[in-house]
Amino acid sequence: MIRVENLLYSYANQGVPALKNISFKVNDQEIFGFLGPSGAGKSTTQKVMTGILKNYQGSVTLKGREVNNFNKQFYENIGVAFEFPNLYLKFTALENLALFASFYTCEKYDFQELLSRVGLWEDRNLPVEAFSKGMRMRLNFIRAILHKPKLLFLDEPTSGLDPSNSRMLKDFILELRDNGTTIFLTTHNMTDADELCDRVAFMIDGQLPVIDSPEKLKLQHGRKTLKIRYKADMQLETKEFSLHGLGSNNEFLQLINHNEIETIHTQEATLEDIFLAVTGKQLS
Amino acid sequence: MILCSILSIDFLAIKFRRMKNSIIKNTAQLLKLAHFDVLFQYKQGFYLVYAILTAVYLLLLFYLPETVRPEVAAYLILSDTSVLGMVFVGALVLLEKQQNVLQSLFITPMKLSTYIFSKAISLTLIATLVSSAIGFIPGAMLDRCLSMLASVILCSLFFTFLGLGVSSRANTLNEYFGGILLAGLVMVVPLALFFIHPVLSMIFPINAAVTLLITPATQQTLVSNIAGISVLICWNIVAYRYAMSQFNKNIIHK
Numbered sequence: 153m154i155r156v157e158n159l160l161y162s163y164a165n166q167g168v169p170a171l172k173n174i175s176f177k178v179n180d181q182e183i184f185g186f187l188g189p190s191g192a193g194k195s196t197t198q199k200v201m202t203g204i205l206k207n208y209q210g211s212v213t214l215k216g217r218e219v220n221n222f223n224k225q226f227y228e229n230i231g232v233a234f235e236f237p238n239l240y241l242k243f244t245a246l247e248n249l250a251l252f253a254s255f256y257t258c259e260k261y262d263f264q265e266l267l268s269r270v271g272l273w274e275d276r277n278l279p280v281e282a283f284s285k286g287m288r289m290r291l292n293f294i295r296a297i298l299h300k301p302k303l304l305f306l307d308e309p310t311s312g313l314d315p316s317n318s319r320m321l322k323d324f325i326l327e328l329r330d331n332g333t334t335i336f337l338t339t340h341n342m343t344d345a346d347e348l349c350d351r352v353a354f355m356i357d358g359q360l361p362v363i364d365s366p367e368k369l370k371l372q373h374g375r376k377t378l379k380i381r382y383k384a385d386m387q388l389e390t391k392e393f394s395l396h397g398l399g400s401n402n403e404f405l406q407l408i409n410h411n412e413i414e415t416i417h418t419q420e421a422t423l424e425d426i427f428l429a430v431t432g433k434q435l436s
Numbered sequence: 437m438i439l440c441s442i443l444s445i446d447f448l449a450i451k452f453r454r455m456k457n458s459i460i461k462n463t464a465q466l467l468k469l470a471h472f473d474v475l476f477q478y479k480q481g482f483y484l485v486y487a488i489l490t491a492v493y494l495l496l497l498f499y500l501p502e503t504v505r506p507e508v509a510a511y512l513i514l515s516d517t518s519v520l521g522m523v524f525v526g527a528l529v530l531l532e533k534q535q536n537v538l539q540s541l542f543i544t545p546m547k548l549s550t551y552i553f554s555k556a557i558s559l560t561l562i563a564t565l566v567s568s569a570i571g572f573i574p575g576a577m578l579d580r581c582l583s584m585l586a587s588v589i590l591c592s593l594f595f596t597f598l599g600l601g602v603s604s605r606a607n608t609l610n611e612y613f614g615g616i617l618l619a620g621l622v623m624v625v626p627l628a629l630f631f632i633h634p635v636l637s638m639i640f641p642i643n644a645a646v647t648l649l650i651t652p653a654t655q656q657t658l659v660s661n662i663a664g665i666s667v668l669i670c671w672n673i674v675a676y677r678y679a680m681s682q683f684n685k686n687i688i689h690k
Contacts, residue, residue, distance in 0.1 A: 202543055206689060227545045238540035240532075242479035247472075254468040255544040257461070279479075295540070 153303060153334045154178040154201065158210035161196055170196045172358040173210065183325070183335040185345040185366075187423070188355035189433055194338045197355070198305055201336070202232055214303065228258045231301035235308040235338075237288040238295075241281040245272055245291050248280060249298055256299040266294040269324065271317070285312040293321060297328065304328065307338045322348060342423040352423065356431040366423055373429060374420030378404075382411040392419070466550050466557070473528075473558035480531060482524055483562065489516070490566045494573060502575040509570050509577055510649040513584070516570070517563045517592040518642070519620070525559055525599035526612040533607065542688050552679050556596040563592040579653035583661055587648035590668035594641055597675035598623075601682040638663060641671040 154177060161171040171193050178184040186194050199205040200212055203219050203226060212219045214226075239248050249263050267273040270290040280288060289312050297304060309325065310318040325348055329335055339345055345352050346366050353363040362369070376395045381388060393404045395418070421429070477483060493512050500508055532538050541551065567588040571577040577584045598619055606612035626640035630647075637643040644667040647660070 204543065204689065224545045224547055227543055230543070232540065232543050234536070234539065236536055238536045240476060240537055241535050242476065247475070251469075251472045252540075252544065254465065254472070255546040257545070 153180045153182075153215065154184075154336070155211070155213045156197075156201070157212075159197070159200065159212060160209040161200055161205060161207075163196075168358075170358050171200070171208075174355075174358070174360045175210075176353055176360060176363055178334060178336060179350075180334055181329055181332055182350045183329050183337055183348050185349035185352035186336065186338045186355055187340070187342075187345055187352055187427060189340070192355040193358040194355055195307075196358075198232075198307070198336070198338060202230065202305060203227075228256055228299065229301055230303045230305065231296040231299065232305040233293050233296035233307065233309060235311060237280075237285075237292040239280045239288060239291060242279055244277045244279055245283075246276045248291065249295060252295050253298055258299050260299050261294075261297070263298070266298060270294055270320070286314060286317055289313055290317065290321065293324075297333075302333060304333050304335045305338075306335060308341065309337070309339075310341065310344055342427075346423055354427055354430055356433060362426075362430050369423065369426050370420040373426045374418075377419045379415075379417050379419055380404075380407065381414040381416075382407060383414065384411055388414065462547070462550065465546065466553055469546065469550055469554040470557045470561075473554050474561065477524070477528065477558060477562070480527075482527075486520075486562055486566055489520070490569050493566075493570050497570065497573055505573075505575045506577055506652070507650060509573075510646065513567045513570055513588060513649060514591065514642075514645060516566055517588050518595045518623070518645075521559055521563055521592050521595040522599035522602075522616050522620070525555055525596045526603040526606070526616060527609075528555065528559075529600065529603035530606065530609060530612060538687055548680060548683055548688065552597070552600060552676065552683065555600060556593045559596045560589055560592040564588055577649070580649075580651065580656065583648045583651070583653075583656060583664075586661075586665050587645045587668070590665065590672060591641070591645040594668060594672050594675050597672065597679040600679040601675070604679075604682040604686040638667055641668055644668050644671075 156177065157175050158173045159171050159175070160169055160173050162169040174193075174197070176184075186197065188194050196205065200208050201214075201219060203222055206220055208220075214222070219226075240251065243251065245267060246263060249266070253260055253263075263276075264273060267276050270293065272287060272290060272294075275283070275287065280291065283291065289309070293306075293309055296306075306325070310321055313321060322344065325335060325337075329350075335348075337345070337348060349366060351363060351365050352369070353360045364372075377392045378395055378398065379390060379392045381390050383389070391407060393401060398404055427433070493516075497505055497509060497512070529538075532541075542548070564585065567584070571584045571588075572581065599616060602615035602619055603612055606615055623640075623642050626637060627642055627646070629637035629640065630643050634647075638647060644664040648664045648668075651660070
């Protein structure tokens, strides 16, 4: 779906390039996570990919066609939900959807279906200025997908959402992927990236040192050990065992057979740990 | 030979059909967006402000002697379409910037030209309604209603384009007012030329608009009206191109 090769981009007033020869590809029906701290170049990459920034070097193709050569029809196939809601505050939820829907000629979702799905149908006639941040984020999300885009750009989609709405939105994103949408997700949120992304790329200072699936990264960078918390003599104790030969490890078998176990966890790395290890920088 | 002719006629017919469909599609999109712009202006209270101003203008004109009514009406209409038009278009764009909607508008299939024309049409609609209310009161401009409407529409479009160009650079009302004050001065200064060389001064938009407004029907000629309208159309093209380039530079490809 997307192929980026040796992408180099410099802003006119800055000496150092914002993007330094980055290359990656995003497959059809994949959720590709772009992780990195503020100023790393994530937004610049997204702006190039959405055709906003034109004067780049290298190649950015969508379905084999260079982004620079796309006309306005190009936007019939893409949807973008920015980190901060982009909505007319005096308009109602329905008016906002109707305004944006008027730009597209392609097939669209039914507004009632979308609003009901994100729990906003009852509030459809309220002006957006009366909405909470979470409600605005949900409306912003459905505004971006109302024209059934084949390629969806999401920037911190769960920011400001309570846990239940965050879960609902993540399920919605996974459903879109399963129904054929390719999703480019920009986030600081490691839990979101871990739960949603088929592959992630770490961006730091305009470069991409790592691109892989979260599962593989966690296995590569984790310790192959198991940590057990258990009660012994009314005291809470912790012990770590190597996964190698665990089934025949007598000490481990004794422990689990004769003690009250509180928790057992394998010690794979979190994405946050891996990001820190690879880039030397914190994500947030 | 005959086959070639048939093929070229077919080719032209296809091109014509495509062009017609494209025009219908773009016009439909423009009208839809203009509808939402009017709704936005209404919800932001612009129509209330215009209604109050119109009521004040009408009261003022009713109490003025009929001898000065046309001139005062002309200057009220001119200030309404130029100053208010520019202030309102600036406020519209700044509100859209504040609500972060511009970036999402321009990553849709909607063209920049549709956005610019929609703003211009919606504001020109309200300016025309207000100007008609002022101009068509007894003793004002009933005798020259066509030249008045032409002046109002072209002047309003021109100042909206100009205001759009300036507002694309501004992030605050103060920055915007600084910009339109400068643009306004550049536009108003040529008015002085009117008293030195009335014919030559017609090449400036404000002078052409004033001439169309204040010249009584008995003194108007077809040539002078066509000249005034042509000047305003030319300035509109310049202002439209300015608005397009400034939006491309300051908003879309920023």
